[in-house]
Amino acid sequence: AQSVTQLGSHVSVSEGALVLLRCNYSSSVPPYLFWYVQYPNQGLQLLLKYTSAATLVKGINGFEAEFKKSETSFHLTKPSAHMSDAAEYFCAVSGMTTDSWGKLQFGAGTQVVVTP
Amino acid sequence: GAVVSQHPSRVICKSGTSVKIECRSLDFQATTMFWYRQFPKQSLMLMATSNEGSKATYEQGVEKDKFLINHASLTLSTLTVTSAHPEDSSFYICSAKSRRGVSDTQYFGPGTRLTVL
Numbered sequence: 686a687q688s689v690t691q692l693g694s695h696v697s698v699s700e701g702a703l704v705l706l707r708c709n710y711s712s713s714v715p716p717y718l719f720w721y722v723q724y725p726n727q728g729l730q731l732l733l734k735y736t737s738a739a740t741l742v743k744g745i746n747g748f749e750a751e752f753k754k755s756e757t758s759f760h761l762t763k764p765s766a767h768m769s770d771a772a773e774y775f776c777a778v779s780g781m782t783t784d785s786w787g788k789l790q791f792g793a794g795t796q797v798v799v800t801p
Numbered sequence: 802g803a804v805v806s807q808h809p810s811r812v813i814c815k816s817g818t819s820v821k822i823e824c825r826s827l828d829f830q831a832t833t834m835f836w837y838r839q840f841p842k843q844s845l846m847l848m849a850t851s852n853e854g855s856k857a858t859y860e861q862g863v864e865k866d867k868f869l870i871n872h873a874s875l876t877l878s879t880l881t882v883t884s885a886h887p888e889d890s891s892f893y894i895c896s897a898k899s900r901r902g903v904s905d906t907q908y909f910g911p912g913t914r915l916t917v918l
Contacts (some may be wrong), residue, residue, distance in 0.1 A: 717904045727844075728805070728894050728909035736904040775844065779904065787833065787898070789907060791844045 686780040686785070687712040689759075691792035699800050700728045704748075704763040706795050708776035711757065717779040717788065718759045720750055732774075735759060746770070771799045804828055805897050807910035814885055815918055822880045823915045824895030828876035831897035835907060836868070839892040853879050885917045 692707040712736050717736050721729040733744025739746060740752040747768075749763045776792040804827040814820050823836060833852050837845040849865075851857040851872035859865045868890075869881040876898075882889055892914050894909040 688863055693867065707834070716855075721909070726912065727890075728807075728911045729896075733903070734906060787902065787905070788835070788847060788850065789845075793844050796842075 686782065687790055688718055689718070689776045689778050689779055689790060691774075691776050691787065691795050694776045695796045695798065696792060697798045697800060698766045700768055701765050704761075704770060704779065705778075706761040706774050706776075706797070708750075708759045708761065709757050709794060710759060710776075710778050712778060712781070712798055714781050716781070719777040719779070720744065720748070720759075720761050721775045722772045722776060723775065723794075729775065732761070737784040742769055766797075766799050768799050768801070773797075803906070803908045805831075805895065805908045805910040807893075807895055807913050809913060810911060811914045813914075813918065815883055817856050819881055819883045820907050822882075822893055822895075822915075824880070824897065824910050826876045826897045826899075826908070829897075829899045829908075831878070831899060832875065833898050834872055835896045836870060836878075837894045837895060837896070837911075840913060841892075845894060848880075849896045860903045869905040882915065885915070887917045890917045892916055898914055 688711045702799045719734045733742045734783040735752045743749045748763045777789040780788040806825045808823045838850045848856045848863045849859045857870035878915040894912040896909045898905045
């Protein structure tokens with residue numbers, strides 16, 4: 686079974702500072718990994734996804750994530766935080782078994798607060 | 802592209818009544834739709850998966866008789882919460898994907914806030 690763990694339920698960053706959100710996965714087969722963002726009272730928006738092509742994946746709004754097999758990680762980064770980045774971020778892995786095929790397993794989420 | 806809508810965005814109902822939530826893919830055909838439930842400050846919990854023209858498959862612990870799902874067309878899925886009770890109050894989110902591959906993106910609706918009095 687696949688799963689993801691997000692380290693840190695809350696992250697506070699200063700405007701202009703680096704944003705780093707941690708995600709580690711567990712999978713017996715090469716995983717497909719996703720990062721989504723959720724603004725208050727809204728659905729989820731895809732930031733980026735890893736599908737076994739390039740290990741460094743660039744997404745929308747200046748975010749990128751690097752797949753590191755040796756560390757079983759898929760951390761999300763943005764060089765310079767903007768006030769509009771304040772939101773909840775979810776890491777997810779796509780199920781690969783017969784029962785879980787194509788279903789997303791989400792991490793617990795990380796709330797990002799951006800301070801002026 | 803890849804827009805998913807939900808209706809209504811917010812609904813308040815009395816205990817014992819039924820509520821229907823619609824999920825539509827506006828610019829693509831959704832072979833598969835998913836229904837999630839999200840409690841405040843928590844992650845999304847998958848309730849069920851529906852494929853067009855077939856019965857929905859429910860996750861363990863989700864009552865299929867209480868949460869009725871119909872995926873009648875390639876652009877519409879509905880979730881009906883029957884005999885709703887206050888503990889059913891939650892944020893319900895649907896998602897849709899155009900293909901069934903594991904790497905294919907799920908596109909999410911904006912969610913429906915259900916409050917049962």
